[in-house]
Amino acid sequence: MPSPNEILSELKKVKYPGFSRDIVSFGMIKDIEVAHSRVTVMLTVASAKPEVIQKIVADVKTAVSAMRDVPAVEVRIEQPPAAAPRAATGATQREIPAVKHIIAVASGKGGVGKSTVAVNLALALRGRGWRIGLMDADVYGPSVAMMMGVDKPPALTAERRIVPLQRFGIGYVSMALFINDETAVIWRGPMVTKLETEFLFNVEWGELDCLVLDLPPGTGDAQLTITQRVALAGGVVVTTPQDLALLDVKRGVEMFREVNVPVLGVVENMSYYLCRKCGHRHEIFSHGGGARYASELGVPFLGELPIVRELREGGDRSNPLVASNPHHPVSVAFEAIATRVMQQVECAP
Template sequence: MSTVSELQVQTALKEVQDPYVGKDLVSANEVKQIRVQDGRVEVDLELGYPAKGVSGRFSKDIQQRVSAISGVREVLVNVRQNIRTHQAQKGVKLLPGIKNIIAVASGKGGVGKSTTAVNLALALAHDGASVGILDADIYGPSQPRMLGISGKPTSKDGKSIEPMENHGIKAMSIGFLIDEETAMIWRGPMVTQALEQLLSDTRWGELDYMVIDLPPGTGDTQLTLAQKIPVTGAVIVTTPQDVALLDARKGLKMFEKVGIPILGIVENMSFYICPKCGNEDDIFSHGGGERMAEQYEVDFLGAIPLDRRIRNEADEGKPTVAAEPGSRLGQLYLELGRHVAGKLAVQSVDFSHKFPNIVIQNK
C-alpha cells in the first residue's frame, strides 16, 4: 500500500470550491486540520457561515476527491461553523450580543423588499444560525403579518422588552405595539427615536445575524442606521425595470457614502412562471439587477421569480422558507442566504469586543 501524505490531501482539497466565498477550501482557510494514518484521512472543515445546509455537499465532494488518491481507504469529514463578528462602518460601536447586522434596503417601495428580508432571515436560521429581524419601517410595518405573530411583547424587568418569536427567529416591530390599522403620523425625529428604542430596548440575546428590514428610500431612518447602528453589510433589492433600478442605485450610493459594505444585489420579480403551462415570461424586463451589479462591481446575489405562492405564503404568516424550504422557491431563498452569509464571512473580522477597556486615572 502506498503512503498517503498530507500534501496530497491538501492538493486534492484545492480542487473543491466554496461557491459562497468564491475560493477553494484551502485558499479560503476553511481546512483547519488534516490527519492521515494508515490510509485513513480525517479532514476538519470550518465555515464562517451557517453550515447545516451545505455540510453534506462539502463532505461528499471532499470524500470523492480524497478517495481518488492512491492508498486512501477511508475518508472522514468533520464540518463545523464559526460565525464571527465582522467590521461595520467606522466610528459605530458594536451592539452587545449581536455579531452581524444586515440591512435589507430598496430605493423605492413595491419591489418585495420585506418579503426578501424575512425569507433571508429564515434562510439563515434554517441553515443553523441564531437570527433576529427588526422591522424598521415605522410607517408601514409588515413583519408581524408576514411572520404570523400576534399579541403584544412582554417585559420581565420593566425596562426592556422581550422579542416576539416564530419560525425559529426573533422579531421586533412597531407593529407589535400598535393596532394593525393605526396610522403612524410621526415626524422624522420621533421615527428615528422609535427605531433606536426598538433595537436597544429589546432583549435580543445572542444573535449571529440581525436582519433589518428598512423602509424604502434614503431618509431619516437610513441616516440613523448609518450614524448609530453598526451595520456589517447591506443587501439592495430591486426589480429588473429601469424605474426601480434608478432608485436602487440611489440606495447603493447612500451606503457607499456612509462606509457600509454592499453585500450585493437581489433581483426580485425577475421573471414570471405561468402556474398552468410553466412558461417563463420577463414581465418587468430581465437582467437589470445583474447589469447594475456589474456596473458597480458588487455581487449579484440571485434572482427571485414573480410567483403567487410567495405572496400567498407571506400573507398567511408562513413565508416560503418556512412553508416549503425544499421547493424550488425555497431553495432560491436558501441559496440567497448562503451567498449573503458567505460574502459576509470573507470581510474583515472585528476584534474590538475582545480588547479590555483601558481606563487612565490621575492619582
C-alpha cells in the same frame, strides 16, 4: 474672531450633499481651531467620493468666511484609515451585545418585495444554522408582522427590555406592535428614527449570529440615520427589473457607501414570471437589469426571484414560503442568496 462654538453653530447650517441633514449631526467635524488670524476646520469624511468632499469643503469655506472677522479659512480633511472603515462613523455606530452581525435590507421604494425578501432571507439564514433575529423598522408599512404571523405587543423584562416574539425559530420585533395608527401618524420623521434606534438597542435579542433589519422603503434621511447608528455588517438592496426601480439601486448602494457599510449585494425580485402549470419562465420586463446594474456599480449580484403566487400567499397567510415549503424552487433560490450573504458577512473585515 468668532469662537469655535460660534463656528460650530454656523456649520450646522451646512447640509451633507444630497441629504437634509447637516454635517455637524453627521459627526463630521473633528476639530475647530481659531489661531493666528486663521480658522482651521478639521473634517472627517467617511465618503470616498471626491465630488462630495469638494462640495463639503467649498460649503464649509463659504459658511465660515461669511462670519464676522474671519480673515482666512483652512479646511483639512482627514480620511478614515482604509483598514478600519468603521472608524469614521464609529462614534455613532453602535454594536448590539451578543449579536455577531447585523444586516439591513433596503429598497429605493415600497412594493418591490423588500419585506418578502427580508423575511424569507431571515428564514433561509436560519435554515442554514444561524441564530436569527428580525426587526421590522418600517413603522408606516409594517407588513413583516403579518408575514411572521405575530401581531401582539411583545412582553417586557423586569428591566423593561423587550422580549422578541418567536416564530419559525426566529426572534422578531417591530416598534409598530407598540403603536396604533394614530400615534404612527403623530410620530414623524426624525423622532420615529430616533425612537426606533433606541428601540432596537432595548431588545433582549440574546445570542444571535445575525439580525436582519427590514428598513423603511427609500434611501433618504430616515434610512441613513439607522444605517449610521447601527454597526451594520452589510446591506442588501432589493429591486424589481423595471428601469425606474433600477435607478433606485444606485441610490441604495450609495446610501450604504456613504456610511461605509459594505453592500452585500443586489436582489432582483419579480424578475420573471414562473408559470405554475408549465413551469415555463416568462420574461415580463426585460430582466437581467439588476445583475447589470450591480456589476456597473461594482457590487455583488445576489440573485433573482421570480413572481410566484406562493410567495405572496405565504406572506398573506403568515406562513412564508421558505418556512412552509423549503423545497420550492424559490425557497432554493433564497437558500443560495443566504449562502452568498453568509460568505460575505463572514469575510467582511
